[in-house]
Amino acid sequence: MSIQEKYALTDEGMHNVKLGTVWTAASNLVIFGGVGIIYQLMEALVAHLTQGAPLPASAPYVLAVAVFAVVLFVTEYWAYYYQYGVIYKESGRQRIGLAERLRKLPLGFFGRRDLADLTETLMTDVKTTEHAYSHVLPELYGAYVTLVVAAVGLFAFDWRLAVASLWSCPVGLAILFGARRTLQPMMEKTRMRGLATSEDIQEALECVREVRATNQEDRYLEHIHADVDAAERQAARSEIACGVCVNGAQIVLRLGLATTVLAGAAFILEGSCTFMTLFAFLIVVSRIYAPFDQCLMLIAELFSAKTAAARMKSFFEEPLAQGSEAYDPAGHDIRFEDVSFSYGGGEKVLDDVTFTAREGEVTALVGPSGSGKSTCARLAARLWDADAGRVTVGGVDVATIDPEVLLRDFAVVFQDVLLFDDTVMGNIRLGRRGATDEEVLAAARAANCDEFVSRLPEGYDTMIGENGSKLSGGERQRISIARALLKDAPIVLLDEATASLDVENETKVQEALSRLLAGKTVIVIAHRMRTVQAADKIVVLEGGRVAEQGSPAELLARDGLFARMVRLQTESASWAL
Numbered sequence: 001m002s003i004q005e006k007y008a009l010t011d012e013g014m015h016n017v018k019l020g021t022v023w024t025a026a027s028n029l030v031i032f033g034g035v036g037i038i039y040q041l042m043e044a045l046v047a048h049l050t051q052g053a054p055l056p057a058s059a060p061y062v063l064a065v066a067v068f069a070v071v072l073f074v075t076e077y078w079a080y081y082y083q084y085g086v087i088y089k090e091s092g093r094q095r096i097g098l099a100e101r102l103r104k105l106p107l108g109f110f111g112r113r114d115l116a117d118l119t120e121t122l123m124t125d126v127k128t129t130e131h132a133y134s135h136v137l138p139e140l141y142g143a144y145v146t147l148v149v150a151a152v153g154l155f156a157f158d159w160r161l162a163v164a165s166l167w168s169c170p171v172g173l174a175i176l177f178g179a180r181r182t183l184q185p186m187m188e189k190t191r192m193r194g195l196a197t198s199e200d201i202q203e204a205l206e207c208v209r210e211v212r213a214t215n216q217e218d219r220y221l222e223h224i225h226a227d228v229d230a231a232e233r234q235a236a237r238s239e240i241a242c243g244v245c246v247n248g249a250q251i252v253l254r255l256g257l258a259t260t261v262l263a264g265a266a267f268i269l270e271g272s273c274t275f276m277t278l279f280a281f282l283i284v285v286s287r288i289y290a291p292f293d294q295c296l297m298l299i300a301e302l303f304s305a306k307t308a309a310a311r312m313k314s315f316f317e318e319p320l321a322q323g324s325e326a327y328d329p330a331g332h333d334i335r336f337e338d339v340s341f342s343y344g345g346g347e348k349v350l351d352d353v354t355f356t357a358r359e360g361e362v363t364a365l366v367g368p369s370g371s372g373k374s375t376c377a378r379l380a381a382r383l384w385d386a387d388a389g390r391v392t393v394g395g396v397d398v399a400t401i402d403p404e405v406l407l408r409d410f411a412v413v414f415q416d417v418l419l420f421d422d423t424v425m426g427n428i429r430l431g432r433r434g435a436t437d438e439e440v441l442a443a444a445r446a447a448n449c450d451e452f453v454s455r456l457p458e459g460y461d462t463m464i465g466e467n468g469s470k471l472s473g474g475e476r477q478r479i480s481i482a483r484a485l486l487k488d489a490p491i492v493l494l495d496e497a498t499a500s501l502d503v504e505n506e507t508k509v510q511e512a513l514s515r516l517l518a519g520k521t522v523i524v525i526a527h528r529m530r531t532v533q534a535a536d537k538i539v540v541l542e543g544g545r546v547a548e549q550g551s552p553a554e555l556l557a558r559d560g561l562f563a564r565m566v567r568l569q570t571e572s573a574s575w576a577l
Contacts, residue, residue: 007129007137008309010097013090017137020082024142027075028291029149030068035283037064043276083138091130098122098315104403106321107383108344116199121315125308132305140302143291150288158277164263165285168256169292172249176299179245186238187304193231200224242303246296253289253296260285321382323402329394332359332409332490332521334380339389341375349375351544352389357537359490362522364532366562367541373525374415376541377493380523381410393491411484415496417476419468424453425460427468427479431486440486447482449475492517495525529566538562 004014041061047053098121147169154162204211204224211220260281267273334357341350350372357363365373378384379391382398390397398406411431419427428440444450444460452475456462468476484492526532539549540562547561555562
């Protein structure tokens with residue numbers, strides 16, 4: 001596996017890491033030039049003191065130091081630029097790339113990965129790899145290059161001292177990388193423990209009202225505390241194991257200086273080496289160890305980065321929901337032809353479903369909970385793909401069309417409304433970004449938004465909080481309906497769109513919908529039978545199959561499942577405490 005694949009680098013990121021490595025190695029090697037100047041000066045001074053040789057002229061040394069300073073500045077500048085200046089942009093490219101990938105993944109992917117997991121990958125994993133790119137990779141590979149170049153020079157100078165000086169580098173690295181098989185699984189466990197804690201905290205924030213309402217604070221907090229403690233214990237084990245390996249490698253690395261001194265002293269005593277040679281070796285070797293010493297302190301991050309990169313790569317290995325961008329349907333009839341479907345390969349939710357929702361008509365899907373009504377709507381918009389059979393729009397199989405192209409013809413209002421922390425106007429305008437204020441207000445009035453917006457402190461310019469937290473469920477749903485109306489798409493899917501409205505507002509919204517949805521293909525999902533009494537066609541689902549279909553009058557005359565549901569709801573309407 002290449003370095004680029006191992007650490008999930010983009011092409012530009014890999015290019016910058018290479019340049020960072022080159023400039024880091026160049027900076028390290030330039031410092032050896034400074035060592036050479038010191039060596040020459042020391043040798044001249046020793047000759048003056050021991051042999052009475054004249055003192056060297058200062059001008060060449062001053063010039064050499066000046067040149068050295070300039071070259072070192074240039075190499076350090078570019079090393080810093082490619083390590084930190086441009087490499088941080090890589091995390092931006094990665095996050096954008098992951099977001100683009102997420103945008104094109106089928107909805108089934110999000111059913112397998114929860115929000116905390118995705119957030120950790122987008123934020124924490126990218127941050128982990130970013131630190132490895134900027135602090136570890138260029139330094140580590142630059143140190144490798146420096147070691148090779150310096151080793152060639154040292155072996156040419158004195159191979160015996162070279163062996164005594166450099167043996168600790170490969171041994172120290174071998175110890176550390178040999179422990180990787182033990183360290184990486186521990187780091188993965190630490191990562192998963194941290195993720196479990198994040199999921200617990202997110203769940204607690206989302207369910208705080210339910211937890212308090214059921215007096216489960218103590219039990220719930222006990223569960224969170226247990227997960228936090230487990231995460232801390234695992235993190236401590238990982239840090240201890242990593243610390244032992246890193247410090248062990250550093251100790252071995254430092255032994256190289258000791259063996260250099262011992263071997264050099266022995267060679268000096270036997271007359272096969274001079275003090276100045278040993279002095280030069282000690283300076284050069286200390287400069288070789290310096291970048292390795294820094295890398296060893298951060299090497300654990302390199303192992304963590306590999307784990308994080310593997311999680312990021314898993315996004316890019318997921319199959320995309322792709323299709324043709326050429327989409328020219330003959331009208332907008334939606335037809336289900338022997339469609340079967342199950343979530344994640346489990347029990348079938350739909351089994352051999354066949355019906356047609358015609359353009360210009362309102363088709364209502366009714367049936368008991370879990371009968372597959374919402375699933376039909378999601379398959380029509382290709383939020384999922386059918387396991388068998390096919391769904392067509394205007395004769396075109398939706399599975400062959402790019403989802404983004406297909407969804408241009410759909411306006412969707414699901415039961416679970418999602419809003420942004422923006423103004424009322426901004427949330428409605430999401431239906432059509434180029435809409436004028438007048439068009440937005442017209443859609444809002446049609447969805448009966450004026451009634452509650454007039455009570456807001458800044459009207460349509462009021463910020464509504466995260467996911468519309470400052471609004472009631474019915475108010476949020478009316479904004480969602482206004483958004484769909486503004487889009488003015490030829491196909492409208494309404495999944496329990498009026499479920500959170502009171503009877504009066506439901507009637508007003510239905511009147512608005514009946515006027516504004518004329519000529520469109522409309523699929524309505526509802527549990528209230530009175531909501532679908534005016535539908536052109538009703539498809540009754542039971543157990544994932546079509547139990548019956550026809551006009552409301554036809555189904556009532558048949559006295560089947562639909563008629564029984566109508567009777568039950570009529571009887572329950574008179575129920576009282």
